Amino acid sequence: MYLSYFGLREQPFGVTPDPRYLYMGAAHREAFASLYYGIEANRGFLCLVAKPGMGKTTLLFHLLERFRTTARTAFLFQTQCNSREFMRYLLAELGYEGDTQDFVRMHEEFNRRLLQEARAGNRLIVVIDEAQNLDPSVLETVRLLSDFETPQAKLMHIILSGQPELADKLASPGLSQLRQRVSILHGLEPLPSWEIKNYVEHRLKIAGYQGDPIFTADAYESIADFTEGIPRNINNFCFNALSLTYALQKKLVDSDIVKEVISDLDISRHTTGRRQVDVEVEMEDDYYEAPAPRPVAVAKKKEERPREELSPSEAAAYMQEVALKLKNWQQSMDKTLSSTPRRQRPIRTDG
Secondary structure, rough: OOOOOOOOOOOOOOOOOHHHHHHOHHHHHHHHHHHHHHHHHHEEEEEEOOOOOOHHHHHHHHHHOOOOEEEEEEEEOOOOOOOOHHHHHHHHHHHOOOOOOOHHHHHHHHHHHHHHHHOOOEEEEEEEOOOHHHHHHHHHHHHOOOOOOOOOOOEEEEEEEEEEHHHHHHOOOOHHHHHHHEEEEEEOOOOOHHHHHHHHHHHHHHHOOOOOOOHHHHHHHHHHHHHHOOOOHHHHHHHHHHHHHHHOOOOEOOOOHHHHHHHHHOOOHHHOOEEEEEEEEEOOOOOOOOOOOOOOOOOEOOOOOEEEOHHHHHHHHHHHHHHHHHHHHHHHHHHHHOOOOHHOOOOOOOO
16 A cells, blocks of 8 residues: 555545545535525525536535534435335434334424424434435425424425436426425536646645655646546546556656556446457459359458557447448349349349
8 A cells, every 4th residue: 555655644535525635626615605605594405416526425524514513414325215215214314213114104203303403403404415316206205394394494404416417307397396495506517627736735635745746747737637627536546646656666646657547547448349440341342143142242451551449439430331331232232133034043042
């Protein structure tokens, strides 16, 4: 492991949503401020939408930490469920250990606990992560939970967090009532290229690094291009880069290290659509009578053409071209057969 090699106390590029490592770039600062203000202003339903790997969960953990002493919180991530299962998960997060399956009983128990928290002066904040997986019927159940409130204040704040498919669901006509109750909807954008250096150095500092810069300026440029500014991709890249640097007993992640990591992480090298083409098959238009029972495809070595690797889209286009040649050849053969006297036609053996 490279931790002691680089003088690190812990893994700086882990996969868990540790709020200590949250980098508050411009986009994350704005999203955090919107959610925090929404809770403070008793806005009820809030929504956070972003592509996978943008740090939504880490941001939400950091938000809940800010309300740790003034609110009761529940974090739900089991979203592939029906309404009854959802209520069971929610009650379990609130400390209810009963095994009732009665939906009405579960609603009554939830209402009782909600009022109990309100009398104690606590707000209830429910975060539903990966909410794009919720069925419309479960989202309707979530909407009905907001009916538990007093004329003076909201007893509960619900944050729906998910991928862009969540916005698609909320925009559907069947969920218009829920959409109307979402008072704040915010998104997260990828880190700009100039901010990636700050992001990486922030995580290294939290992990205990105190030495000279590990990554060169050229390395940061390549990281920005390859990861597209998505934090999870940056973490994976940097983990592999530091691992390789340690294996080679180097102290600096330079352009050579970066190129090898990019090659290792290029998933297209392992997909089934990747093909290498060495010969080009050309179908002859001429018709052979005998002794061959059917026309023969002649394979000719392609001249003065270097070895070529086709991408999946290029391979598909190539196969379409071959299919077109086969179709033209078949039409030519049928035309020839139709104009040839039956006794002069070759005997076919293909059934």
